[in-house]
Structures are given as structure tokens and as C-alpha cells.
Amino acid sequence: MPLGKKFFNQPTVELAKSLLGKYLCLGNLKGMIVETEAYLYRDDPGCHASRGLTKRNAPMFCPAGRAYVYFIYGMYHCLNIVSGKEGEGEAVLIRALEPVQGIPLMQKRRKTKRIENLCNGPGKLTQAFGITRKHNNLCLLEENFCIRSSRKKPEICTSRRIGLSAGKELELRFFIKGNRFVSKSPYH
DNA sequence: CCAACGATGGTCT
DNA sequence: GACCATCGTTGGC
Numbered sequence A: 001m002p003l004g005k006k007f008f009n010q011p012t013v014e015l016a017k018s019l020l021g022k023y024l025c026l027g028n029l030k031g032m033i034v035e036t037e038a039y040l041y042r043d044d045p046g047c048h049a050s051r052g053l054t055k056r057n058a059p060m061f062c063p064a065g066r067a068y069v070y071f072i073y074g075m076y077h078c079l080n081i082v083s084g085k086e087g088e089g090e091a092v093l094i095r096a097l098e099p100v101q102g103i104p105l106m107q108k109r110r111k112t113k114r115i116e117n118l119c120n121g122p123g124k125l126t127q128a129f130g131i132t133r134k135h136n137n138l139c140l141l142e143e144n145f146c147i148r149s150s151r152k153k154p155e156i157c158t159s160r161r162i163g164l165s166a167g168k169e170l171e172l173r174f175f176i177k178g179n180r181f182v183s184k185s186p187y188h
Numbered sequence B: 001c002c003a004a005c006g007a008t009g010g011t012c013t
Numbered sequence C: 001g002a003c004c005a006t007c008g009t010t011g012g013c
Helices: A012-018 A103-110 A122-129
Strands: A023-026 A029-039 A067-072 A076-083 A090-101 A145-148 A156-159 A173-176
Touching (some): A012 A076, A012 A090, A023 A090, A029 A122, A076 A122, A090 A103, A090 A122
Antiparallel strands (some): A023 A029, A029 A173, A076 A090, A156 A173
């Protein structure tokens, strides 16, 4: 069973932590979420919604549980899960997954056999899963595109977020301690 | 190992 | 015209 509305309606930072250890499922592909970042509507200049509604960030202002997919650096996509109250503009960036199911397809798309290099970054996991603009604004409550629960209770580490110029001092990145599929970074 | 850099195009001012 | 929630390659040690 996909996780439902109640799960996504947690406050954004709690949701970002709760997502760790859960599964992202798209068609036959499955990965365990091992790294996330929270983007908040108050006092967070790093958040795409911080300067108000635009064409790009419109999905962020929708009810929690949607996908917000944006195109970055001319070649990559990033997957977020919209969170917070409708109209606020908060989201959780999915930064890394541990591949679980559908690994051959991920290897083909990523052009590498190395499991650790399939989903250990926001641009890599969207490539491995074939996530593009087409998935923008889709609800994550469907059988073929959803979050599924697990029994895991991971130990969570916190750090600054990666790759920002504004809001870089905020400690809003969360990852599973010691997991080898977390993206490479100076804080790992 | 690692730091530096270029690719590449959509979005916003 | 500047910026960008990235990544793979290159060339140093």
C-alpha cells in the first residue's frame, strides 16, 4: 500500500526525516530513500518558493504529496515531494536512494554497472528512474508512483544542505548514518 | 586521492 | 544576462 495523505501532512522537517528508510517506487523500480533536504517557506532564501509564486515553482504551493520536478544546469532533473500546508511552498528534495529493485534498467540508463553510482545524487536518481518534467505535479499516491513504508528505523544524521549559495548555513539535510549510497559531500 | 572546470538550457530580473 | 538544490572528466599529486 502506498503511504497516504496523512504521512505527507507532517511538518516538512519531520517528513524529510520520516522519508529516510522508506521506499520510492516508480513502475517496477524501487529504491530506499537514504538522503533528503528540507526547503521551508519562512526564513529560507534557498527555497525556490521564497520569492513567491512563479511558473516553475507553482507545484510547491499545491497540497502535500505531489511531485515537484525541476530542470537544473541544462541537463538534470531534481525530484521533490511537496509538503507543508497548501499555499506555503515547502518541499523535500530526494537526494539519494539505495537501489532495491529494477537495477538492470537503472544500470542501462546510468551507463554504469556500479550500484553505488546509480542513485547517489539528486540528478543521478532521476536519471536512473527516468524521472523528467513529465512527472512534475503528479500525485505520489498512485500504485505506480508512490512512497511505501518499511520497518526500518534508521539512525539519522544532520548537516548543511548541498550546493546552495543562499541559505547554506541552515542544517536541513538529513541522511542515514553510514549508508554507502548517500551522495558524496564534504559533510558526509 | 582531490580540486577545478565545462557542459548545457530553462527561468527570472 | 546572470544564475542554477549537478555531474563526469581532467589533470594534479
